[in-house]
Amino acid sequence: MDFGRSETGPANSEQDLVALKILIAGGFGVGKTTLVGAVSEIRPLRTEEALSAAGRPVDDTTGVEQKKTTTVAMDFGRITLREGLVLYLFGTPGQDRFWFLWDELATGALGAVVLADTRRLEDCFAAVDYFERRGIPFAVGVNCFEGARTFPPQAVRDALDLSDSVPVVLCDARDRESTKEVLISVVEHALEASVRRRTPEPSAP
Amino acid sequence: MPAHGDRGANGGQWYDDEAGPVVRPYAMTRGRTRSAAEDKLDLIALVVIEPRAVNGDLEGSSELALAPEHQHIIELCMVEPMSVAELAADTNLPVGVVRVLLGDLLDAELVRVRRPVPPAQLPDERILREVINGLRAL
Numbered sequence: 001m002d003f004g005r006s007e008t009g010p011a012n013s014e015q016d017l018v019a020l021k022i023l024i025a026g027g028f029g030v031g032k033t034t035l036v037g038a039v040s041e042i043r044p045l046r047t048e049e050a051l052s053a054a055g056r057p058v059d060d061t062t063g064v065e066q067k068k069t070t071t072v073a074m075d076f077g078r079i080t081l082r083e084g085l086v087l088y089l090f091g092t093p094g095q096d097r098f099w100f101l102w103d104e105l106a107t108g109a110l111g112a113v114v115l116a117d118t119r120r121l122e123d124c125f126a127a128v129d130y131f132e133r134r135g136i137p138f139a140v141g142v143n144c145f146e147g148a149r150t151f152p153p154q155a156v157r158d159a160l161d162l163s164d165s166v167p168v169v170l171c172d173a174r175d176r177e178s179t180k181e182v183l184i185s186v187v188e189h190a191l192e193a194s195v196r197r198r199t200p201e202p203s204a205p
Numbered sequence: 206m207p208a209h210g211d212r213g214a215n216g217g218q219w220y221d222d223e224a225g226p227v228v229r230p231y232a233m234t235r236g237r238t239r240s241a242a243e244d245k246l247d248l249i250a251l252v253v254i255e256p257r258a259v260n261g262d263l264e265g266s267s268e269l270a271l272a273p274e275h276q277h278i279i280e281l282c283m284v285e286p287m288s289v290a291e292l293a294a295d296t297n298l299p300v301g302v303v304r305v306l307l308g309d310l311l312d313a314e315l316v317r318v319r320r321p322v323p324p325a326q327l328p329d330e331r332i333l334r335e336v337i338n339g340l341r342a343l
Contacts, residue, residue: 017251017253017286017319018321018332019249019250019251019288019319019321020249020321020332020336021248021249021321039343045290045291045294045295046294047248047290047291047293047294047299047300074290076248076290076294078288078291079339079340079343081335081336081339081340082335082339085332085335085336085339086288087336087339087340088248088249088288088290090248090290104247104248105248107247108247108249108321110333110336176343180340180341180343183340184337184340184341187333187336187337187340188337190333191330191333191334191337194330194333195330198330
């Protein structure tokens with residue numbers, strides 16, 4: 001084991017400036033932007049990434065005669081928890097063909113919310129799979145749309161084949177308190193995962 | 206390589222028909238789509254203004270002709286440190302363009318970048334607890 005890692009950055013007053021991010025994933029129209037807007041201190045901002053064959057080495061266009069340019073919108077919000085500690089929420093692009101953007105968004109993410117609509121549960125399979133494979137802590141927020149039947153969290157857990165440790169929270173993405181609960185459950189889950197990693201289970205006698 | 210790169214003859218045309226449509230925003234970056242600094246420029250990397258940019262002491266950076274977009278970024282960062290994502294939203298430019306422009310400002314030492322907590326160091330349990338308490342207190 002290597003204990004030799006040392007801080008290489010210069011020590012300065014910005015050492016305390018910490019920015020963290022939580023991703024908000026889920027199918028198209030499930031309420032990702034609404035959720036971001038419910039807790040963000042700023043109006044959800046929209047940033048665009050222009051994608052072109054020139055700009056993205058991952059786009060292998062060999063043999064493709066037609067070059068296209070497209071933009072992907074990402075919505076995000078900001079929560080200042082205290083001076084120097086800022087939490088950013090990023091709504092992930094819904095379309096599957098922008099998976100490579102998820103990789104950038106997911107790098108360094110503290111965790112993720114997978115927002116689910118019980119009428120279209122299959123829409124969030126891809127997101128659940130993505131975070132499971134990468135070991136990113138996530139919670140499932142079941143957005144209780146008006147008119148949709150409410151399912152008990154256990155039914156959603158079974159349908160999504162989630163491990164017992166993954167929190168499943170019923171929520172209303174329009175509601176600030178409800179959205180806070182979902183975010184807290186993600187961070188608590190990330191904390192538990194971190195504690196588990198740090199203290200390996202003692203081997204049975 | 207196309208052999209007919211008649212750059213000087215027709216007033217500095219640097220692309221040909223094979224290049225396909227030029228992405229208009231990248232005109233602001235003089236066609237550059239990558240920045241040497243882009244590894245540092247995560248979406249939530251915070252851009253902090255250097256004192257010399259605030260003081261208007263731009264001597265020595267004369268090699269960088271500041272475009273209005275550069276100025277806009279500097280002005281935004283003067284108020285408070287801004288994430289790359291916020292700068293993109295506020296300047297209404299694609300993230301890739303903002304990264305190139307920030308690369309220029311970094312080279313000119315007008316801004317510095319506070320990188321997010323590296324993934325290898327995540328999660329810091331003390332910070333996670335602070336986040337939980339902070340969310341509860343909202």
